[in-house]
Amino acid sequence: MAPTPLDTRTETEALAQRREELQGLEPAVVAPSEPPVLQTRDLSIWYGSQRALDRVTLDLPARRVTAIIGPSGCGKSTFLRALNRMNDLIPGVRTEGEVLFHGQNIYAKGVDPVEVRRRIGMVFQKPNPFPKSIYENVAFGLRINGYRDRLDERVEEALRRAALWDEVKDFLHKKSGLDLSGGQQQRLCIARALAVQPEVLLMDEPASALDPIATARIEDLIHELKEEVTIVIVTHNMQQAARVSDYTAFLYLGRLVEFGPTAQLFENPIRKQTEDYITGKFG
């Protein structure tokens, strides 16, 4: 076949070529200096027969914000949901490899996914408050996890940490979570996750459905929270990744391409694919 000019190649051909380039390419990893909370070891995930994640090995540093970036379909949400076993809920998903939480494999036999999710909380792409009062939204996690005393206090604390208290304190019981604005709903979801005091907070594009002002508030919140909580955030917004994260991992076609301190990854990417992505050549 005669060589064709680059711009006339079809999408599929380009994709096939990229996939080929990735094969056998070791990820470029600059290991973080902080101790890891979560580590993945050769983590692979299949949807039926389709591999969504290919042997990802990554250490997520404690009390830092790690951003996962990559074009849509690269497996970043799948990766995130693997970290607290949310993928278990999707029929037909198969997981291989290990996810170590404080050195303990959360996929080991005998580990309760419920317990995992309690310690590793999650905030979703679209705000999804329960159709209940604001108070009940936050208190639910507390109740089911056995907190019986001082519920009011704990709810208030969670709402304060999510920077929502002042806006909702007058109608905690009167208004449904669904009555709030989109940004408030997302902060309510963060408060809900924080209430059970997780060590890690997974955020799946938490601001993608929000307007710029609400997005800024969420980003500020992430900054404040990383003092206490390890945060892993998936985003397809590179500016956001650059703004909020300490470390960034670039996933592409299910493979980890590069991982390192955010500033370095954005300014001096090691891999060509990373550079192509952050300079907007594809995605």
Added chain:
Amino acid sequence: MGAKTKTKAAVRRGLRRRRALGALFAGVALGALLLGLLVLLVLIATTALQSTQLVAMRATADAGLSLSLRTLQLGPRGGGTAGFFPYVTVARVAPGSPAEALGLRRGDALLRVGEVPVERVSDVWRAIAALPSGVERASIAWVPGRRGLLGSLRAVPVPDRPGEFRVVLSKVAPGSAAERAGLQPGDVLVEAGGLPITGTQQAWQALVVAARTQGGKVPLTIEREGERLTAVLDVERRGELPFQRSLLRAYGAFLTSLNEPRYPEHAGLASAFLGSLYVILVTALVAFPLGIGAAVYLEEYARRGVLTEILQILIANLAGVPSVIYGIIGLEILARSLGLGRSILAGGITLALLVLPIMIIAAREALRTVPPSVREAAYGVGATRWQVIRHHVLPYALPGIFTGMILALSRALGEAAPLLLLGAFLYVSYVPQSLWDSFTVIPLQIFDWATKPQEGFAEVAAASIVVLLVLLLLLNGTAIWLRNRYQKRWS
């Protein structure tokens, strides 16, 4: 070139034809829809109309009268007109009623109500229904019963003519028409109003028929000591009875009185109404938990697999099994093998089996409306599967589940075939007291009344249909209200 190119005009004509065909088709389709709806609505409307007869029927009952239809059969042998002559007698007079006060007695024959001649029982009801509104009384004319009109009669065989009798007045009742006409004991009754007299009961019947056709003064030919005489009997008596017509009262009485198998004007739906209520209650108690449970299993727990697939196919197809099949199961397994007999319990469980697939399907649909985000959110804060179901999925889906359940119960409420098979009694003249009592339900009562040949029961059946349809409408209305209310709230 063989094919001629069409001119523009031809194309336009063709299009017009095609359009006309389309319009015709649209008209036919609309016609079909309207015809279907119209026929069904007309059927329901005529039933409702027929059921209004209940008002007049109840009014006669309130006046204290129970009526029944009799016929006088005249053979060709006796001369005169052969054939059947229907007439209406008073079968019962309620003690202390206006009818008793007026002097009506059991066995009296009604001649007219208002100006309407009474041949059949329905004439009485029609006459009362036709009274101008606001008029709550009607004059009635009647012929007293045999004893009251004449006295005692005796049939004496005619010598040498086997099978033939002479009717002899053996005692004249004091104050009777016979006394007033000067009849004496020993008189032989020969002919009344031109009709030959051949028997004791027939003598009186002849007087009644003659009174109706010829007026209240009936010529009576007698034989006294070998001599033929003609007396004129004033057989007709008149008076006025109150007939209170009120739809509310009529239906109130209908719903609160017990079944009366003989007189439609006294027929009541109380046993069937309560029977239906109890049976539905048992059905709900059995089918609710099972239905919700199965739906939760299929939607929340089951993995895709052979078992799940089999379950789905079974449930979808059990919903379409003829209801009469469930009747056989109820009869064989519940009533006989388990020894529940023809009880409310057996009936309720039978119907629960019948509506269970419907309930499961409805509950599954409701569970599917719960957005996955709600489940994810709850799992995300560390809820167990059961906690997610109990605190989020079920509360969210409950209005939808209830809507489906109510619709399924309304199906059970209208079911007759399985219970007919189970052997629910058609005559239940008591109110069921416990789960072990035998029972009847409204649809069965309709079935029973609809097949009764006597006048008036069709109307009573129609009234029960109205009651049943109103109940179903209430249930459906509740379901729709529930659906709308919560749909608004959640979305």
Added chain:
Amino acid sequence: MTRPRSEGSRTATSPPPSASLRAPRGRGLKEQLIRGLFLLCGLSAVAITLLTAWTFVQGSLLFFREVSPAEFLGSIRWAPLTVPQSYGVLALIADTLVITGIALLVALPLGILSAVFLSEYASERARRLLKPVLEVLAGVPTVVYGFFALRFVTPLLQGTVLPDLGFWNGLSAGIVMGFMILPLVASLSEDVLYAVPRSLREGAYALGATKFEVIWKVVLPAGFSGIGAAFILAMSRAIGETMIVALAAGRTPAWPPDPTEPMMTLTTTIVNIATGDHEATAFIWSALFAIGLLLFVTTLVLNIASYFIVKRYRERYE
């Protein structure tokens, strides 16, 4: 092991964090128990089916020990109570099919045309108004339809076109049954037609077809299998319908089947046996199961056929 946490004060007020990621004692068991409970509920459907099958097969075996299947399915004489007894259901099947045929003759054209109107011509508002009306009509108890047949339709036919029509007859039962299944046919067909993809219609419109031509040549053929499923389901409903025939069709098998005469269907035969005054041990009871089995299998086969047709149709278009 303590959790690495910066603020000791908050940790102290929480319940002690579980050291491992294992479930607290008893939780797994409780969850499994609850799951098992729900599974049991789910299996109730299987239980009902098995119970039904077992009952019918057992009863039928008893029946076929005495009566050969050849006589059962091959003889037209149903006379279980007169000597010599005979248990042929051919006449019953014929009567059932004739009444079902009449019902379908009424319900199919009217139902499909109504569905076409609702899905293709009616405004969204009219559609939203009429669909629930159809559903409510479909919920009218069949005993009510039976009453209509007996008390309105038969007298109406006697008074107008068929003065010789019997008081009990298959014709009015069939006609009224047609109106009973009409809402079902209309509703199911409407769902099918409404689901025909827009792109198909637009393709035809783009070629200059009129609305009628689009419906006639594109929408109806596309919905053919779905309407077929509705037809099969309607047939199953008609075959299994009991109260209308019990009220209006009479209880005498007609051979050859003549709808102006009293007719006895399989379902009325079941009612007849069950409500008859027989001793509990009488042989005739076992005939109940044989006929019940026949009815059960017939309707089940029809239902399953319709289920798979609808499923395939859905997979094609959704």
